[in-house]
Amino acid sequence: MLSAQTTDVRVNQVTPLLFARYPDARALSEADSETLEELIRPTGFFRAKARSLQVLSQRIVDEFDGVVPGRLEDLVTLPGVGRKTANVVLGNAFGVPGITVDTHFGRLAKRFGWTASEDPVKVEQDVMELFPPRDWTMLSHHVVFHGRRVCHARRPACGACPVAALCPAYGDGETDPEKARKLLKYELAPGQEELRAEMIENVHRAAEIRMRTQGHAVAGLADPTPGEPVSGTAISGTDVPGTGQLFPDRPSGEAVAGLGDPADGEV
Ligand code: SF4
Numbered sequence: 001m002l003s004a005q006t007t008d009v010r011v012n013q014v015t016p017l018l019f020a021r022y023p024d025a026r027a028l029s030e031a032d033s034e035t036l037e038e039l040i041r042p043t044g045f046f047r048a049k050a051r052s053l054q055v056l057s058q059r060i061v062d063e064f065d066g067v068v069p070g071r072l073e074d075l076v077t078l079p080g081v082g083r084k085t086a087n088v089v090l091g092n093a094f095g096v097p098g099i100t101v102d103t104h105f106g107r108l109a110k111r112f113g114w115t116a117s118e119d120p121v122k123v124e125q126d127v128m129e130l131f132p133p134r135d136w137t138m139l140s141h142h143v144v145f146h147g148r149r150v151c152h153a154r155r156p157a158c159g160a161c162p163v164a165a166l167c168p169a170y171g172d173g174e175t176d177p178e179k180a181r182k183l184l185k186y187e188l189a190p191g192q193e194e195l196r197a198e199m200i201e202n203v204h205r206a207a208e209i210r211m212r213t214q215g216h217a218v219a220g221l222a223d224p225t226p227g228e229p230v231s232g233t234a235i236s237g238t239d240v241p242g243t244g245q246l247f248p249d250r251p252s253g254e255a256v257a258g259l260g261d262p263a264d265g266e267v
Helices: 008-021 023-028 034-043 046-064 083-093 103-111 122-131 131-148 177-183 193-214
Strands: none
Touching: 008 034, 008 083, 008 193, 023 046, 034 046, 083 122, 083 131, 103 122, 122 131
16 A cells, blocks of 8 residues: 555655554554654655555454454455455465565566466466465565566566576566666665665664553653653654654664664665
8 A cells, every 4th residue: 555656665664663653453543644644755645545544444443343354355355455465465464375466476477487367366376376385475575576676567687687597588678787787676775875774763763662652761762751642643743752753854874773784675
């Protein structure tokens, strides 16, 4: 829902704070709309996305007692949730293996010769026959990742592709290594240090918010003010308590204990 028309990096920049502030469907359904919009603003189309999140969370509260259902047939009844999203949720949150066919997966499955179909459900079935269930969820992630970064729709970077030797479609794209390297789209490649620092900063802040919510003291933060909302309830303005603002112009970039920097291209 958040990922429409934006990058993985932007989504991963926002979700730590979002989930720290609104830890469950009930909290999200009761969120102050303006505060929620401000939180997810970096992902673009934030007003429409905030509305969708609240409609979705309200349905989960009303029809599933606030708990995300763990069956495909229930998930696809939720607004904004199709088979693709349902399989992502099942695979990653419930450990139920599934093939996630989005535009990248469909394109690459054809290039690899795994399917001849354009129909996402048929693609899903064709690929399921080729791989054991234990591999389905991570295979989906790896193929989508490869499609976004390397094997693009119009000009695949064949000359810089790590699976070129195995690929029946090698040569569909740019084969000159130098030119192909320039086509790669790694969102956290060198030159994106500020963005990386922002992501790390937000993970740090989310951890602080969670600790405050649980009543732990956080070094460098004042104790929560009595009566100050620190859980998933609406907050005034756009501040996260104790942090001053949600998205600083100048991220500090300080390291977060226990967290390594994401590798280039990893999000
Ligand atoms: S060799 Fe070219 S077509 Fe094949 S996976 Fe790599 S980038 Fe895609």
